[in-house]
Amino acid sequence: MKDAIRKQILRIRNGLSEKDVSLLSEKTFYNLKENSFFNNSTHVMIYLDFKNEIKTDPIINYCLKNNKKVYVPICISETHELCTSRITSLEELQSGHFGIREPGLQYIRLSDSKLIDLVLVPGVAFDVSGNRIGFGAGYYDRFMMRLKPGAIKAALAYSFQIVDTLPSDEYDIPMDYIVTEKCTIDCTDNYKQR
Ligand code: ADP
Numbered sequence: 514m515k516d517a518i519r520k521q522i523l524r525i526r527n528g529l530s531e532k533d534v535s536l537l538s539e540k541t542f543y544n545l546k547e548n549s550f551f552n553n554s555t556h557v558m559i560y561l562d563f564k565n566e567i568k569t570d571p572i573i574n575y576c577l578k579n580n581k582k583v584y585v586p587i588c589i590s591e592t593h594e595l596c597t598s599r600i601t602s603l604e605e606l607q608s609g610h611f612g613i614r615e616p617g618l619q620y621i622r623l624s625d626s627k628l629i630d631l632v633l634v635p636g637v638a639f640d641v642s643g644n645r646i647g648f649g650a651g652y653y654d655r656f657m658m659r660l661k662p663g664a665i666k667a668a669l670a671y672s673f674q675i676v677d678t679l680p681s682d683e684y685d686i687p688m689d690y691i692v693t694e695k696c697t698i699d700c701t702d703n704y705k706q707r
């Protein structure tokens with residue numbers, strides 16, 4: 514079930530033109546900046562985009578310029594876990610696991626995930642209750658369970674990635690917000706009822 518949805522949405526996302534990706538990423542960033550959860554955050558973990566995900570380089574540069582501390586994930590492929598490393602410039606990054614950028618060895622500054630107050634999460638499909646499907650390895654589920662209570666989990670996604678309802682397993686960690694090129698979805702109301 515999760516796999517069929519993954520395939521369907523990835524087919525659409527992989528088919529986007531570079532121009533679509535840039536324009537929709539820009540709009541999503543614009544909407545992100547309308548949110549107090551973003552404006553009030555200090556320690557922000559931000560994914561590095563890969564294969565037509567919403568682009569995050571402009572968000573990272575904006576955060577660095579506005580005195581936020583920025584952390585990026587590093588994959589530990591043996592255990593399917595993520596650790597976080599603080600960056601001070603995009604120039605510290607080079608190609609890493611799966612071709613996703615990671616800090617170069619000399620720039621690795623591992624940090625405690627309990628420091629993070631906002632994490633911008635990638636994904637393949639979401640529903641309005643905040644359920645999320647990723648690439649299928651559970652990296653973000655394992656990571657998000659280690660965040661401090663109250664840390665905000667916000668996904669960045671194209672509106673076509675939002676589906677009616679998604680199946681979820683007990684280890685799946687839901688999103689608090691989903692920001693798209695069209696709007697911000699506040700999932701916390703549904704979330705409280707779960
Ligand atoms: P994704 O979230 O990337 O779509 P899944 O939710 O399907 O992927 O999870 C992939 C695998 O990771 C599952 O087999 C699941 O058992 C495992 N997994 C997810 N979260 C955890 C966790 N917190 N601890 C241990 N295994 C986990």
Ligand code: MG
Pocket residue numbers: 645646647651654684685686
């Ligand atoms: Mg999951």
